[in-house]
Amino acid sequence: MISVGGRLFVGVCVRVILLAPCCGLRIGFSLLLSCPRAGGGSCGLSMIVLGSHLILRPVSFNVRCSLPPSSLQIRKLSIMPGGSGTSHPSLLFRQLFEKESSTYTYLLADLSDPDKPAVLVDPVDRTVERDLNLIKELGLKLLYAINTHVHADHVTGTGLLKTKLPGVQSLISKASGAKADHYVEHGDKIQFGSLYLEVRATPGHTAGCVTYVSGEGPDQISPRLAFTGDALLIRGCGRTDFQGGDPAQLYNSVHSQIFSLPEETFLYPAHDYKGQTVTTVGEEKLYNPRLTKDLEGFKTIMSNLNLAYPKMIDIALPSNMKCGIQDESNGSTGSSL
Numbered sequence: 109m110i111s112v113g114g115r116l117f118v119g120v121c122v123r124v125i126l127l128a129p130c131c132g133l134r135i136g137f138s139l140l141l142s143c144p145r146a147g148g149g150s151c152g153l154s155m156i157v158l159g160s161h162l163i164l165r166p167v168s169f170n171v172r173c174s175l176p177p178s179s180l181q182i183r184k185l186s187i188m189p190g191g192s193g194t195s196h197p198s199l200l201f202r203q204l205f206e207k208e209s210s211t212y213t214y215l216l217a218d219l220s221d222p223d224k225p226a227v228l229v230d231p232v233d234r235t236v237e238r239d240l241n242l243i244k245e246l247g248l249k250l251l252y253a254i255n256t257h258v259h260a261d262h263v264t265g266t267g268l269l270k271t272k273l274p275g276v277q278s279l280i281s282k283a284s285g286a287k288a289d290h291y292v293e294h295g296d297k298i299q300f301g302s303l304y305l306e307v308r309a310t311p312g313h314t315a316g317c318v319t320y321v322s323g324e325g326p327d328q329i330s331p332r333l334a335f336t337g338d339a340l341l342i343r344g345c346g347r348t349d350f351q352g353g354d355p356a357q358l359y360n361s362v363h364s365q366i367f368s369l370p371e372e373t374f375l376y377p378a379h380d381y382k383g384q385t386v387t388t389v390g391e392e393k394l395y396n397p398r399l400t401k402d403l404e405g406f407k408t409i410m411s412n413l414n415l416a417y418p419k420m421i422d423i424a425l426p427s428n429m430k431c432g433i434q435d436e437s438n439g440s441t442g443s444s445l
């Protein structure tokens with residue numbers, strides 16, 4: 109069905125028509141011309157070509173086949189996994205999943221730049237080959253392999269990526285105390301082409317947790333995207349019982365740095381254990397069962413989670429303190445961005 113200027117509809121369809129018991133089924137082609145009617149339906153004339161016969165029939169529809177005016181904008185959107193959309197003509201965005209640790213890795217690139225510069229947020233060592241293949245196939249130039257924090261449940265892929273793609277630089281917060289090529293602090297900007305991610309300190313799950321928020325302004329991604337790591341999970345949040353975790357600090361981080369973003373901001377966490385992919389600030393402010401409580405209620409919830417320690421914690425923590433880099437000589441002398 110084609111809508112011309114939102115007023116006239118032209119449609120072609122193939123019909124299977126039962127003529128009479130003796131004739132059996134016949135295939136016909138129909139051309140439909142119609143115009144919208146008050147109340148959302150449309151009416152028009154159907155011309156059916158059936159063998160050598162032309163049948164003209166008035167028709168009426170209750171279901172509109174045209175796009176609502178707002179969805180005309182959809183043509184400009186990059187459709188995200190999970191059904192969300194963001195409007196930036198040159199953004200490439202992928203949400204990738206590692207199923208052993210239920211970790212999300214995010215690939216972002218600026219396709220308007222001839223180099224197609226890219227960043228990868230929270231890569232996992234087990235899925236580095238998959239990520240590298242994708243980066244290669246799409247012709248991207250990976251600038252930074254970024255961590256939101258020192259993960260306790262899996263080994264970061266940043267070290268492996270650096271060995272396989274020379275030129276890639278690892279990046280983590282200064283407050284994490286981990287080794288990397290670059291250390292970021294609250295307010296820093298990570299540029300890739302004409303796009304950037306802003307660093308917001310969101311400690312509480314770990315002392316060095318940061319959230320990376322896409323840039324602000326008419327030339328940036330809209331609605332904004334925030335990669336929250338484990339500070340905020342969909343309808344949940346990161347635990348606070350190790351790595352310098354502190355429930356009051358986490359509560360304050362989420363409320364001041366994430367819930368202060370516009371309601372339509374898309375939130376992408378580092379994990380989901382229930383098959384969810386994305387949420388928004390507005391949704392979490394309404395429905396997050398932990399963070400909608402007052403501070404005392406939140407602290408009570410957090411001290412009663414009774415979660416088992418992550419299975420890989422003893423391997424992951426020491427490795428991730430070196431950004432997953434096994435060779436001591438590599439990545440040990442980082443600098444600010």
Ligand SMILES: N[C@@H](CCC(=O)N[C@@H](CSS)C(=O)NCC(=O)O)C(=O)O
Pocket residue numbers: 209259260261338344345346347348379413415416417418419420
């Ligand atoms: N079972 C998993 C670990 C699950 C877990 O503890 N997840 C962390 C984030 S990774 S350190 C968390 O903060 N969870 C919060 C929650 O409410 O689930 C494993 O063994 O790896």
